[in-house]
Amino acid sequence: MYITKSKISIIGTGMVGSSIAYALMISGLTSRLVLVDIDEKRAQGEAMDLSHSASFIKPIKITAGDYADCKGSQIVIIAAGANQKPGETRLELTNRNVEVLNSIIKPLSKHCPDSIVLLVSNPVDILTYVTHKSGYFKNGRVIGSGTVLDTSRFRYLIGQHCQVDPRSVHAYVLGEHGDSEVLTWSSASIGGMKLLDFCRLAPGANENWKKDIDYKVRKAAYEIITRKGSTYYAIGMATKRIVEAILRNEKSVLTVSAMINNAYGISDVCLSLPTIVGSRGIIRTFEPKLSTEEITELQRSADTLKKYLKNL
CATH class of the missing domain: 3.40.50.720 (NAD(P)-binding Rossmann-like Domain)
Known part of the structure; x- marks a missing residue:
């Protein structure tokens, strides 16, 4: 409603x-x-x-x-x-x-x-x-707000590279909203086609395109802060999107940050996974199939957060 x-x-x-x-x-x-x-x-x-x-x-x-x-x-x-x-x-x-x-x-x-x-x-x-x-x-x-904005940055850059509307890109950034975040290339897709297969057909495709996108997603905030002092427009829109999902009880899947218990061997930490969001807030969190490397990176991201929690 x-x-x-x-x-x-x-x-x-x-x-x-x-x-x-x-x-x-x-x-x-x-x-x-x-x-x-x-x-x-x-x-x-x-x-x-x-x-x-x-x-x-x-x-x-x-x-x-x-x-x-x-x-x-x-x-x-x-x-x-x-x-x-x-x-x-x-x-x-x-x-x-x-x-x-x-x-x-x-x-x-x-x-x-x-x-x-x-x-x-x-x-x-x-x-x-x-x-x-x-x-x-x-x-x-x-x-x-988690990695809702990071996910948008990821989709925007993939869309630019593949010359596709970012809204047609299905890809997620998981883990910490920060330097240890995980770009999940293995599960990303466009039009039902595996992203990596689709992007190989894109004009200008080369072996460095993934590294380039990874760097730009991970360092986006730093680049903006260096140029204008802070980031605020995109996070304003990302927050609006979360609010929209709650007020409309959309049951949308968003990469918000929430308490994680026993997912990929991770517990007692808040980080981002694909999560159904509705009028009651967090409805359900998913564990999408990830590559072994991505799971390891996600666990490392959780450990990074836990180190800071211990020092509070």
Whole structure:
């Protein structure tokens, strides 16, 4: 069922949070949007700026507020925290952003115990794990944006190489949303044809095309941060896509980050696998058939995350 009178709250109105707010506003998915930020004036300014487009969009009420104003939200999106600096990895943000997160989840749970909590701040897998382990929110209702954006980058680059609409590319990025992520070439396809067979027929195909795409997917954020300071438009759209799947109860398969227990020998860590997402949040996580090398890489990705978790 498509919920037309939904309420969504966004915690953190920096470039990422405001881009998410803008994407949600123009999508028409929600009728109420609440913006919360430690800098109250910033949240108020964003709410005012967005609201002034009222005559161009579907009816929506956008306000700035505090945690109490988030009550009744179907989804609360957490986009608060420090951004990556040039040359800094997502995992190097851990201690700073876990501290920010801990200041949010307890007061938020008081007013929104039944909401789906969608983590977007980095390192997203670590923050999703911390939120899940806090015990404040119901099982399956803590979701990280995971590798939804990485998967889109992967499909975009494959589409460019093969001269095919990226929406016709079926390929996933799994594991950490970060340097250890796993591009699953073995299961990728276009039009029912194995991707590797299809791409060999593409103009300009050569032995280095896979390495080139792998590098561009893995280093995309760094390249953008070097050029403009931060990434926010694409993650805004990726977050909108997750919200859409939840509000419309689409049961879409998305590579969101969630608690993993006994998948590929991996347990007690949050990372991305193909997952059915609907109105209840996480419905089911899949274990697609991967190559032996990809499984090893996925296990290594989980170990990388666990090392940082041990140091919290």
